[in-house]
Amino acid sequence: MPFITVTTWPNQTDEQCQKLIEALTATTHEVTGAPLDKITVVVHEVPQARWGEAGIMATNPDFPELSRRR
Numbered sequence: 001m002p003f004i005t006v007t008t009w010p011n012q013t014d015e016q017c018q019k020l021i022e023a024l025t026a027t028t029h030e031v032t033g034a035p036l037d038k039i040t041v042v043v044h045e046v047p048q049a050r051w052g053e054a055g056i057m058a059t060n061p062d063f064p065e066l067s068r069r070r
Contacts, residue, residue, distance in 0.1 A: 001038035002028050009058070010045035017043050 004024050012020070021041045028039050048058035053067035060066060 002032060002034050002040070004028065004039070004041045005044060006041065007044045007046055009048055009051065012043075012045075 006020065006024070020043065024041050025036060025039045028034060029036050051058040053063075054069075056063055056067040058067075
């Protein structure tokens with residue numbers, strides 16, 4: 001049955017995570033027909049000090065700009 005993994009920075013509230021889990025579960029059920037109790041969603045929160053894009057650490061103050069220019 002469906003197992004969905006979301007990886008994000010740890011900046012969502014519990015309420016936001018709950019809404020995300022509900023929405024992903026509902027959409028997966030609608031599209032696949034899988035029973036709701038067989039759909040698993042896991043939210044992995046990765047600290048910005050352990051995240052990088054284009055070789056730029058997410059903790060760099062200029063991350064949004066620098067990681068998109070390369």
